[in-house]
Amino acid sequence: MIAKPNRLPNLFINVFFIVVCLLIALPFVLVISISLSSETSLQQLGYRFIPSEWSFEAYRIVFEKPETLLRGYGVTILITALGTALSLFMTALMAYPISRTDFRYNRPITFYVFFTMLFNGGLIPFYILMTQYLHLKNTLAALIIPAVMSPFNIMIMKGFLDKISKEIIESAKMDGAKEFRIFLTIILPLSTPALATLGLFIAFGYWNEWFYAMLFLDGDKYIPLQLLLVRILSQAEFLANSPMAEVADKLRFAEFPTLSVRMAMAIVAGGPMLIVFPFFQKYFVKGITVGSLKG
Amino acid sequence: MHKAKKFAMLQLCLSLFLISVLAACNNDAGSETAEETPPAAETETKQEPTAQEPAEPALPEAKLTFLYPVAANPGPDQDLVNEEINKYIKEKINATVELVPLTFDEYEPKLNAMLAAGENFDIAWSSKGWLGNYQPYIDRGAYLELTDEMIQANMPEARANIPDKFWPDMFAADGKVYGFPIYQVAAKQVSFVVQKRFIDKYNLDVSAIRTYKDLEPFLKTLKDNEPDVIPLGLAQNSNGFYTDRSMVGAPGLPVSYKKDDPEYKLATTIESYEAKADYYRTVRAWYQAGYINKDAPVLQNINDLKSKGNVAVGIEFTSKPGGEIGEKAMNGGNDVVYVPIADSYFTGIASAMHVINKSSENPERALMLLNLLNTDEYLYNLICNGIEGKHYNKVDDLYIEPIEGSGYAPNADWVFGNQFNAYLKPGQAPDTWEKTIELNDNAVVPASNGFSVNEESIKAEIANINAVKNEYGSALETGAVDPDQVLPEFLAKLKASGIEKVDAEVAKQWEQFLKSKGLK
Numbered sequence: 118m119i120a121k122p123n124r125l126p127n128l129f130i131n132v133f134f135i136v137v138c139l140l141i142a143l144p145f146v147l148v149i150s151i152s153l154s155s156e157t158s159l160q161q162l163g164y165r166f167i168p169s170e171w172s173f174e175a176y177r178i179v180f181e182k183p184e185t186l187l188r189g190y191g192v193t194i195l196i197t198a199l200g201t202a203l204s205l206f207m208t209a210l211m212a213y214p215i216s217r218t219d220f221r222y223n224r225p226i227t228f229y230v231f232f233t234m235l236f237n238g239g240l241i242p243f244y245i246l247m248t249q250y251l252h253l254k255n256t257l258a259a260l261i262i263p264a265v266m267s268p269f270n271i272m273i274m275k276g277f278l279d280k281i282s283k284e285i286i287e288s289a290k291m292d293g294a295k296e297f298r299i300f301l302t303i304i305l306p307l308s309t310p311a312l313a314t315l316g317l318f319i320a321f322g323y324w325n326e327w328f329y330a331m332l333f334l335d336g337d338k339y340i341p342l343q344l345l346l347v348r349i350l351s352q353a354e355f356l357a358n359s360p361m362a363e364v365a366d367k368l369r370f371a372e373f374p375t376l377s378v379r380m381a382m383a384i385v386a387g388g389p390m391l392i393v394f395p396f397f398q399k400y401f402v403k404g405i406t407v408g409s410l411k412g
Numbered sequence: 413m414h415k416a417k418k419f420a421m422l423q424l425c426l427s428l429f430l431i432s433v434l435a436a437c438n439n440d441a442g443s444e445t446a447e448e449t450p451p452a453a454e455t456e457t458k459q460e461p462t463a464q465e466p467a468e469p470a471l472p473e474a475k476l477t478f479l480y481p482v483a484a485n486p487g488p489d490q491d492l493v494n495e496e497i498n499k500y501i502k503e504k505i506n507a508t509v510e511l512v513p514l515t516f517d518e519y520e521p522k523l524n525a526m527l528a529a530g531e532n533f534d535i536a537w538s539s540k541g542w543l544g545n546y547q548p549y550i551d552r553g554a555y556l557e558l559t560d561e562m563i564q565a566n567m568p569e570a571r572a573n574i575p576d577k578f579w580p581d582m583f584a585a586d587g588k589v590y591g592f593p594i595y596q597v598a599a600k601q602v603s604f605v606v607q608k609r610f611i612d613k614y615n616l617d618v619s620a621i622r623t624y625k626d627l628e629p630f631l632k633t634l635k636d637n638e639p640d641v642i643p644l645g646l647a648q649n650s651n652g653f654y655t656d657r658s659m660v661g662a663p664g665l666p667v668s669y670k671k672d673d674p675e676y677k678l679a680t681t682i683e684s685y686e687a688k689a690d691y692y693r694t695v696r697a698w699y700q701a702g703y704i705n706k707d708a709p710v711l712q713n714i715n716d717l718k719s720k721g722n723v724a725v726g727i728e729f730t731s732k733p734g735g736e737i738g739e740k741a742m743n744g745g746n747d748v749v750y751v752p753i754a755d756s757y758f759t760g761i762a763s764a765m766h767v768i769n770k771s772s773e774n775p776e777r778a779l780m781l782l783n784l785l786n787t788d789e790y791l792y793n794l795i796c797n798g799i800e801g802k803h804y805n806k807v808d809d810l811y812i813e814p815i816e817g818s819g820y821a822p823n824a825d826w827v828f829g830n831q832f833n834a835y836l837k838p839g840q841a842p843d844t845w846e847k848t849i850e851l852n853d854n855a856v857v858p859a860s861n862g863f864s865v866n867e868e869s870i871k872a873e874i875a876n877i878n879a880v881k882n883e884y885g886s887a888l889e890t891g892a893v894d895p896d897q898v899l900p901e902f903l904a905k906l907k908a909s910g911i912e913k914v915d916a917e918v919a920k921q922w923e924q925f926l927k928s929k930g931l932k
Contacts, residue, residue, distance in 0.1 A: 160719055244525040331518045332525060337485060351517050352484035 152176070152381040156374035175374050175381035179349070186385075189342035192257070196341065197323040200261045204319045205312055207266050212274035213300055218283070227275070234268035247333060259333035260341065264322055270315050277311035278304065317394075324390055346382045350375075474507040474774040476781055477533035479526075480827045481519035481543055489819035493798050500791055505780045511795075513822060519543055527554045527769070534772040535782065537827050538591055540581075540762040547585055549767075555590040556768040556775050566776050567592070567783030573830055574761065577857055581760045591765035592782055596831040597848050598763075599855030601756040602655055603731035605739055608747035610634060610641075610724050621751050624653055625694060627725065631703040634724050643703040645723030647711035651889035653727045654691040655754035660858050665757070667860045667922055676859050676931060678922050680915040682903055692888050692895035699891025708890035718742050730759075733847035737839050758855040764826055785829035792833045796825045804835075811836045863925045870917050873910035880905045 143166075151164055155172035162169055180186060214220050215227045237243075243263075253259040281304065289299050305312070327343035334340065486493075490511065498508040512533070514522055523536060523544055538544045538555075549555055563571050574595055582589045604627060611618060614633050621627060627644075634643040659679065661668020668684060669676045679687075698704050705717065717723055721744020728739070731750040739748045766782050768775050784791050797804045797812060798820035804812045812835040814821060825834045832845045841847070867874055884902040887893045 160716065240521075241525060241528040245529045248529060248531070332521060335512060335514075337488075347517060348484065348515050351515065 148380045148383055152377050152384055154377055156377055159374075159376045172374075172377070175377035176385075178374070178378055179346075179381050179385055185337070185340075185345060186342070188337075189340055189345040192260075192339050193324060193326075193342040196257065196260045196326065197320050200264060200323040201316055201320045203261065204265045204267075204270075204323075205316050208270050208274050208315060208319075209305060209308065209312065210300075211266060212271045212278055213304055215271075216275045216278035216281075217286075230268045230271050234272070244332065254333050255335055255338075256333075257339050260326055260329050260339065261323075263329050264319070264326070267319075267322075270318065274308070274311055274315060277308055281307055320393070321390065343386055346386050350379060350382065471506040471777070474505075474777040476507055476509040476535065476774060476778055477512060478509050478535040478781075479512045479514060479519075479523060479533055480537040480824070481516050482513045482822045482824045482827065483516060484823070485515065486513050486822035487819045489798065489803065493794065493803075493820050496799055497791065497794055500794070501781060501784060504784060504788075505777060507774070507777045507781060509781060513824075516543065527552070530771055532771060532773065533769050534774060534778040536767050536769060537764070538767045539764050540760060542763065546591060546762065546765070546767075550584045550586075550590050554770055556770045556772065558589050558592060558768065558779070562776070562779060563589075563592070566779035567786070570783045570786035570830070573786065573832075575853065578758065578761045578852075580862060581758075581762045582765070583862070591762065591767040592779075592786075593761040594764040594766065594826060594829060594831070595761060595786070596764065596826050597732045598759060598761045598852045599756040600730040600732065600759050601752045601851070602653060602754040603728050603750040603752045604653075605726040605728045605731075605736075605743075605748045606751055607724050607743060608749050610638070611749060618749060618751050621753065623655060623657065623753050624691070627751075628694070628698070631698060631725070632701070635701065635703055638724070641722045641724050642705045642717070644698065644705075644725045645714060645717050646704050646708040646727070646890045647714035647717060648709070648886045649712070650714035650727045651708065651886055653753065654688050656687065657755060660856060660860075665858060665860055666863055666865050667918065669859070676922075676926055678915070678919045680919075681906065681911050682915075685899070685903060685906075689895060689899060692891070692899060695889065695891035696893070696895055697891070704891055709886045709892040715742055718744070720744055721746050733851060734840050734844040756851050756855045758852075758857040758861060760861075782829070787830065787833070789833045792829050793835055795828050796822065796834060806835075807838075810842055811838065813838060859926070859929070859931055860922075863922065865918050865921055870910075870914050873914050876909035877906060877911055877914065880909050 147164060147166060150166055150168055151159065152175050153171055153173070154165070154168035155170040155174065158168065158170035158172075211230070215223045215230070217223060238246075247259060247263070248254045251262075253262065285303060285307075286299055289303055294303070325343055326341055327347055330339070330341050330344045331347075490513065494509075494511050497511070501507055501509060519537075520543060526533060527549065536544065538546050538549070540546045570592065574593060578593075578598060582591060582593060584590055604621070604624075606616070606618070610616070610630075614630065614637075616630050631643040634641060658671055659668050660671050661679070661684075668679045670679070695704070699708075705711070705723075711717060714723075714726060718726055719742060723743065726743075728735070728750065731752065736748050736750055740746065766785075768778050772778055785795070786792075793812075797814065798818065800806060802815070803818040803820045804814045807813050814837065825831055832849060834845075836842065836844060880902070884898060884905075888895060888898060888902065
């Protein structure tokens with residue numbers, strides 16, 4: 118070996134990544150800190166990493182009506198769980214045949230899927246389809262069905278499945294397995310990394326779902342968490358700022374801690390996903406690099 | 413193999429083509445049926461007059477749907493109040509209504525989608541230039557035209573409440589009326605917002621202040637005696653309080669002209685700025701004397717400064733009776749007084765209105781319901797405040813006290829009907845409505861009401877001019893720069909950006925507008 122290992126590059130790399138980590142972590146800390154600061158201290162001193170005046174007011178407002186909030190959590194968890202499971206299964210089911218080169222129509226169908234990624238009907242036809250043909254207005258399915266199959270996810274899945282050697286399928290066939298059995302007991306277990314990665318994407322999508330809820334749901338019954346939070350916020354902003362708002366309500370809401378409530382909501386809404394994320398991580402790395410490396 | 417591929421491709425293209433054709437057919441069928449329903453409904457309702465044989469016109473039962481925006485979900489008792497309303501209007505006009513409150517974020521996309529999908533609802537809320545914007549939906553043919561005959565036949569009382577001089581504001585671009593206004597404050601006035609504690613302390617005679625110049629001694633007093641207070645708080649969104657009572661023209665109006673000029677000769681932009689030279693010098697002197705906060709030209713939002721409670725005087729461009737109460741909270745809990753420095757200008761009654769969906773099956777009945785909402789105090793307050801004793805308590809004839817957490821609080825009196833029928837809520841002055849009506853009635857209706865500039869041919873110039881205005885505007889308006897030096901420079905740049913071409917174009921359009929109005 119050479120006399121002395123040069124420490125400098127190592128040090129540089131370490132410092133660089135410490136800085137990167139801080140850049141990623143600090144905004145989160147700031148968000149938490151803001152959500153715990155009192156509104157007056159925020160207005161006078163601005164955002165600080167350590168609250169100059171602690172206050173749980175923002176959380177009190179967000180949790181003021183726990184039934185609605187818990188209900189929102191319930192709906193969100195339900196659509197995330199159901200939606201992700203269904204979506205993963207359907208995506209795999211779609212992607213597998215078009216990844217098989219011995220399937221006669223694999224190219225046209227791939228193109229068909231790809232085509233929908235480039236062009237879509239737009240909001241109004243979508244709305245008409247959902248409400249007048251499928252009659253999904255005011256149902257929980259309206260939150261799940263639109264996002265079940267995304268062409269982008271199908272393409273990612275297909276990309277992964279393309280890498281699975283076809284000999285496995287053939288040998289399974291030799292052993293007498295039928296197509297469904299191959300799919301369920303060989304292909305699906307083999308593609309766990311891809312499924313986990315997609316699952317995370319899809320779960321995030323469902324977790325953050327509010328637009329379809331806004332469009333298709335009347336009343337309060339199935340309001341997911343995110344829409345609930347959007348509503349609380351827009352209500353506060355409107356009442357505090359609009360000249361249209363009733364004077365008496367304006368009074369009440371001018372003291373509404375908009376700045377800290379916003380951050381508290383970010384934590385309430387995003388927190389659970391932050392906790393889930395590390396459990397997916399080990400698959401995540403494998404799944405995402407899957408397209409770049411063989412083996 | 414190759415052939416097979418080609419064939420598959422062809423098949424795919426063919427199927428795509430077929431699908432799109434099918435979809436197109438389907439759409440046609442859909443719109444046809446949607447269009448066919450209203451005439452059928454019309455004939456049905458047209459039978460009304462013939463069925464008039466019994467002395468009372470027996471109206472067939474009708475079901476209505478009413479979409480409106482609210483800031484927040486009104487609460488779990490929505491259905492209960494709806495039932496109560498139905499009981500009442502069933503007796504009156506033999507109709508029931510389904511109330512559909514939508515929050516602001518939801519209102520526009522949902523309304524848009526429902527109209528496009530031809531969904532069956534009757535009444536919606538609309539406004540000019542804001543949420544659910546009037547004109548674009550009319551261009552799409554989404555709303556029913558309300559002819560004078562229809563209004564006279566179904567809602568004469570409600571129409572009588574609206575001053576005729578305001579009515580032209582309801583006209584859409586084609587000169588027809590598609591909505592019925594929700595009568596409320598329809599004028600605005602530029603005012604100083606002065607904290608009451610300083611008025612009391614220094615005995616400021618508020619009534620003596622007619623224009624911005626009259627404020628100077630008071631600002632000096634404040635500067636000399638109140639070291640912690642900003643005498644005049646300005647920011648980018650609060651500056652520009654120049655007013656000239658001899659001119660007609662206010663911020664937001666497309667043109668300005670001399671008040672007593674029968675020719676309505678347009679004041680050009682350059683003239684307007686030259687007329688402001690003295691104002692700029694005054695503001696400059698104030699800024700140098702320390703009356704104005706130093707960060708005024710760069711501060712984005714004045715409310716950030718006001719909320720600390722040490723801004724003695726601020727500017728409000730849309731002061732209205734009763735608005736002081738809302739301002740109080742914005743001023744860190746200090747009472748404020750509006751001191752008007754300009755005439756009140758009519759801003760339109762079309763800022764909130766009700767429209768009828770073109771595919772409504774019972775447009776006449778919908779109008780009758782609107783008539784009730786605009787004239788019947790009981791119904792109006794029922795929909796605004798809920799059931800007496802359950803959702804609010806009556807304090808006296810004028811005032812009510814809402815019950816906290818009662819389960820119904822849409823907080824949106826201004827979406828339901830004539831606001832002057834509303835009970836007052838705690839904190840509102842007893843003469844709020846009288847004062848508002850007075851403000852409305854006294855409002856100057858500028859000749860330019862309804863005039864807007866078509867910017868098609870001068871787009872590039874306007875973009876340049878706006879850039880120049882952004883560069884100099886807030887610095888000049890807040891007194892941060894010396895006008896004697898900067899104003900000529902500003903005007904030169906405006907000229908270089910083509911302001912003269914813009915003025916000429918605006919003047920041309922203005923002449924045409926005056927001719928079409930018979931004013932020239």
